[in-house]
Amino acid sequence: MELSGAIWRKSTRSSGNQGDCVEVADNLPGVVAVRDSKDPQGPALAFSPASWAAFVAHAKRR
Incomplete structure (x- = not known):
């Protein structure tokens, strides 16, 4: 899957201390991608x- 045009934003629930x-x-059309911000080149x-x-x-709801 090609994600080179993805505009990534960090979750507001992510902690700021690593x-x-x-x-x-x-x-991206038709897809929502999720990744670990500490490993942006990872899966x-x-x-x-x-x-x-x-x-x-x-x-x-949780």
């Missing part, structure tokens, strides 16, 4: 926008 850092790119997970929206909705 802790758990998640970045999301939702500017990224890809979700459909509907799946990502369902995950976020569920996480907000």
Whole structure:
């Protein structure tokens, strides 16, 4: 999957002291990508926008 055009943003829930850092790119058509900000060249997970929206909705209820 080509993610070179991804615009990554750090989660507001990520800690700022080298802790758990998640970045999301939702500017690509048909895909939402998620990666570890400490390893930007590492792997990224890809979700459909509907799946990502369902995950976020569920996480907000927790």
